[in-house]
Amino acid sequence: MLNIDSIKNGIVIDHIKAGLGIHIFKYLGLDRADYNVALIKNAESNKLGRKDIIKIENIIELNYDVLGLIDSNITINIIEDEVITKKIKLNLPEEVVNIIKCKNPRCVTSIEPNIKHIFYLVDKQKGEYRCLYCDEAYSNMEV
Amino acid sequence: MLKGRHLIDPMDFTTSELDEIFSLAEKIIEDEGRFKDACRGKLLATLFYEPSTRTRFSFEAAMLRLGGSVIGFSEPNSSSVAKGESIRDTIRTISCYADIAVMRHPKEGAPKLASMYSSIPVINAGDGGHQHPTQTLTDLLTIKCLKGQFSNLTIGLCGDLKFGRTVHSLIKATSRYENNRFVLISPKELRVPDYIRKEVLDKNNIQYVEVERLEDVIGELDILYMTRIQRERFFNEEEYLRLKDSYILDMDKVNRAKEDMIIMHPLPRVNEIDYEVDEDKRACYFKQAKYGMYVRMALIMKLLGVEENA
Known part of the structure; x- marks a missing residue:
């Protein structure tokens, strides 16, 4: 197992499905970070077989809806003075606003200025969402 | 409320x-x-x-x-x-x-x-x-007034079942009532979308068949809902011309139907119902407009x- 220093104050994003870590890393802009960050790919996991982990030596703002949408199995650990002070288990959000954009060219979102793109969860198992306006279906895997 | x-x-x-x-x-x-x-x-x-x-x-x-x-x-x-x-x-x-x-x-x-x-x-x-939705309300009131019930009906839907929104809504709406059976009559290219089959019919264990020829099944129906094959739904003219006359209701076909079957259509029609059918007591599409x-x-x-x- 690769040895990565434990962090003093920051965030550990754990149980990321192997392969998705790089997308989350980029989404959070960590490739441009000027503080310590680590992306661990394909770490061994009892639960998942293989998983990705991101360690961030900083407290940054996270959008749990976006992260839950990318991978609802993620666990977020908040570390203070080398101790886990908060553990957050993510879920698929019931509603997502301005994260997915409706691709249906016939949808009202294609013409109305400054409209909120709203999607609601219709099938938790399949991770299926529908546009609030036109009912166009999206899978969370497309995000 | x-x-x-x-x-x-x-x-x-x-x-x-x-x-x-x-x-x-x-x-x-x-x-x-x-x-x-x-x-x-x-x-x-x-x-x-x-x-x-x-x-x-x-x-x-x-x-x-x-x-x-x-x-x-x-x-x-x-x-x-x-x-x-x-x-x-x-x-x-x-x-x-x-x-x-x-x-x-x-x-x-x-x-x-x-x-x-x-x-x-x-x-x-x-x-x-x-x-x-008000077309669906129109269709339901027509069924209520002319058939007296929303249950135990064999409902035939004929024509463009792929793009016809009135058809999709009517299937969803009548699926909420007991013991209805659907006969879906269309060319293969214009069958009901998958989501209607899976999320409405299969999910609720509703009986349905998909057939291509109206004359083979018209005798079973309590309701025949005809739809227009809309020109604007086609990507090319050739496809439209090939399919547009596939499902024309004339008296030869109506004569095979039950005496109390009702013929519905959201209107306007183009040529999918022959004008001679208008005089038959089973033709209800103008009454349907009034119910609307x-x-x-x-x-x-x-x-x-x-x-x-x-």
Whole structure:
């Protein structure tokens, strides 16, 4: 197992499905970070077989809806003075606003200025969402 | 309670809320004169962003027969929309003037968006190929008045079942009642979309068959719902010409049907029902148009919350 220093104050994003870590890393802009960050790919996991982990030596703002949408199995650990002070288990959000954009060219979102793109969860198992306006279906895997 | 509600999707109302509307519609049919002042002093705004003479006239006739008044536009070029006004701003402004609004729009979800910013009830009068809930109410009232029930029926749907939104809504709406069976008659290319098959029919264990020839199954049907194969739904002319005449209902076919079968059609027809069929007692599509006006009268009254004996 690769040895990565434990962090003093920051965030550990754990149980990321192997392969998705790089997308989350980029989404959070960590490739441009000027503080310590680590992306661990394909770490061994009892639960998942293989998983990705991101360690961030900083407290940054996270959008749990976006992260839950990318991978609802993620666990977020908040570390203070080398101790886990908060553990957050993510879920698929019931509603997502301005994260997915409706691709249906016939949808009202294609013409109305400054409209909120709203999607609601219709099938938790399949991770299926529908546009609030036109009912166009999206899978969370497309995000 | 229907007062103040919007009607955007045919499934917005429960079956008991629909029953409220249908029983009021039946009272109106029985004694229309009693309702001639029911909406006196009320104003209906018709916001038609694309032409639709039939639906607009039906709504306008409904409001006028209830003693109410109508304002609106029938194509966007004659309104502030031509200056680039957003749907949100239009409905907010109209909410200041009118008591209830009806919207038709070529973009899917436009009436839904309007309803989110409106302080008056919004009725979806068709949003592109998406929803047309008052057509579904029309179809259901026709079935109730002419068949007396919503259950234990064999319902044949014929023509363009792929793009026909009225067909999809009718399947969803009648699937909520017990023991109905569907006979889906269409060319392979225009069969019902997968989501109707999986999410409505299979999911609710509803019996259905998919066939290609109307004459083979017409004898089983209690209701035959014909639809037009719309030219604008095709990607090319060749495809349209190949399929457009596939399903024409003539007296040869009608003669094989049950005596009490009813023939329905959302109108306008092109050539899918031969004019000779109009004289047959089973032809109900013009009655259906009349039921459409009555159900809109009942809907307007319920959403405005006006008293039945006003």
